Amino acid sequence: MAEFTRQLLRSRVCASHIARSRRFFVTHAVPDYSKIAPTVAFSFDIDGVLLRGAQALEEGKAALKLLDQHKIPYILLTNGGGKPESARVAELSEKLGVEISEQQFVQSHxxxxxxxxxxxxxxxxxxxxxxxxxxxxxxxxxxxxxxxxxxxxxxxxxxxxxxxxxxxxxxxxxxxxxxxxxxxxxxxxxxxxxxxxxxxxxxxxxxxxxxxxxxxxxxxxxxxxxxxxxxxxxxxxxxxxxxxxxxxxxxxxxxxxxxxxxxxxxxxxxxIGKPFLFTFEYAHTVLKRWREHKYGYTHDLKHVYMVGDNPESDIRGGNGYGWMTLLVRTGVYRDGDKFDHSMSHVAPSTPSETLDDVLKAVKFGIDNEHKLQHLESS
The missing domain is CATH 3.40.50.1000 (HAD superfamily/HAD-like)
Structure with a gap:
């Protein structure tokens, strides 16, 4: 948890001081994806993040295509279920316009x-x-x-x-x-x-x-x-x-x-399911196997960004496992909802950052990762 706290504080420093620190990043306006991709990954909730009901969100389609284009690995981690994984990934692939593999998909059961x-x-x-x-x-x-x-x-x-x-x-x-x-x-x-x-x-x-x-x-x-x-x-x-x-x-x-x-x-x-540790441990193993299978990445996985719409499951669970957490406004969460800052249940439900949609969340995560790597190398 100490390591997560350090990452979380560093993330917030980067987010809140971008304007003041812009002079330090002038030469890095466009992230070097080749350096970021082997050490970072994303995990996405589905309902309220990539889909709204049966309809795919356009920002969700764009976010996944951006990651695929730059070979940044990701998995889908949902508390939904009720169908075989093979059937669900076939539906999602069609709706989202990208090829989703069973090897990068974890549903509740x-x-x-x-x-x-x-x-x-x-x-x-x-x-x-x-x-x-x-x-x-x-x-x-x-x-x-x-x-x-x-x-x-x-x-x-x-x-x-x-x-x-x-x-x-x-x-x-x-x-x-x-x-x-x-x-x-x-x-x-x-x-x-x-x-x-x-x-x-x-x-x-x-x-x-x-x-x-x-x-x-x-x-x-x-x-x-x-x-x-x-x-x-x-x-x-x-x-x-x-x-x-x-x-x-x-x-x-x-x-x-x-x-x-x-x-x-x-x-x-x-x-089980989000926010419980059992599921996040399982998902982390799936993510590591997928990134090596898909892209041959064997580098240490430094940061995982959990993108979700539910503070109680996506954000609390991601925080509890030490992932960075990005909350979006396209699902369960509404501005003004209270966050639980205590450690009484798994972990706090406060996100690292709150953004309008999943595409903005992905761009924020990539930009933030770029800045973190720059700070580590400076």
Whole structure:
């Protein structure tokens, strides 16, 4: 953290004294990208930064093209998910007009790949119904027995009589699967729930079952016997609507409160995604591998700029991992929103700099990196 503080202070000095110090940089008006590129990289949130809802932001297209042109590596690090990585990068490549590789893409549940060796049968929660997207993601990761809420409702609709599944869906063998007798090993929330009532009821049933056996209960004590993972903790996210919308963090809060009311105990859960260290460690490894694969860079990676629109996830997480953080005004954040300056939760949510959009953020980061390198060599 001391190293990050030093970088942060230096960054702010450069930003706040550009006019006063301009005489020192007259001969470096255009950054030498060949010197910057091997030692710097960017990480981008997607919703509210590169996209607004389903539409790509023009500044996002320009920012990525600028980095590709000058061989500056970057990854996309999003708390979104619900689809296979291959499908998501294909959509993003088309929308943004640049080629995005799976090797430079981390969505909220990508780190679940590390859990495959620990769990066999998992309850898969969230994501679009169409095509059983999240079940396919879990299967692609390598989980052996992937069960959805629809499978459980199809086996016994009385489990939650207020479910939203149609009769046709519950009779469709491509949508529901027969249940095995094996106990559940874990509950994995991959994406936002599309049916909170059904999902919360079934999660309670599994979490408080006897050693993961569906249809049993640890009553009267009602103990948690199965672990649960949430793939991100975003309370809010930005789409086409004029105000931010509730995300998976709101669903988690509901699950926790119901569990406490039901059992009298606090839910024990693991939360990944931004801002948590687990995800940033994973993303940093992905970034290092990508820059070497794409450009052959083996130099030390001195600085990473995290560009995001959400102070609570993008900025707090980037600060906590020691990255430089650039906040943009095109998503969740609104001028006048309060930043948390304390260290009580992961790290402060105060950015290194706040800018209008992602293109300005990239140009600021490149210019700032140029100045930092000049200061280090002087």
């Amino acid at each position: 990508t780190p679940y790949k590390r859990l495959v060796m620990s769990y066999q049968k998992v309850l898969v929660i969230g994501g679009p119904r169409s095509g059983n997207a999240c079940r396919k993601v879990a299967q692609n990761y390598g989980f052996k027995d992937c069960v959805t809420a629809a499978d459980i409702v199809a086996a016994n609709p009385a489990v939650w009589p207020f479910h939203s599944f149609s009769g046709a869906e519950l009779q469709d063998p491509t949508f529901v699967r027969p249940l095995s007798e094996a106990p559940f090993d874990a509950v994995l929330v991959f994406n936002d729930s599309r049916d909170w009532g059904t999902d919360i009821q079934i999660m309670m049933d599994v979490l408080t079952s006897k050693r993961g056996k569906l249809g049993t209960s640890t009553a009267p004590k009602r103990e948690q016997t199965v672990p649960v993972y949430f793939s991100n903790n975003d309370l809010l996210w930005a789409n086409e609507y004029s105000l931010p919308r509730f995300g998976q963090g709101a669903f988690r809060t509901a699950v926790e409160q119901v569990f406490e009311d039901f059992t009298g105990e606090k839910l024990s859960s693991t939360i």
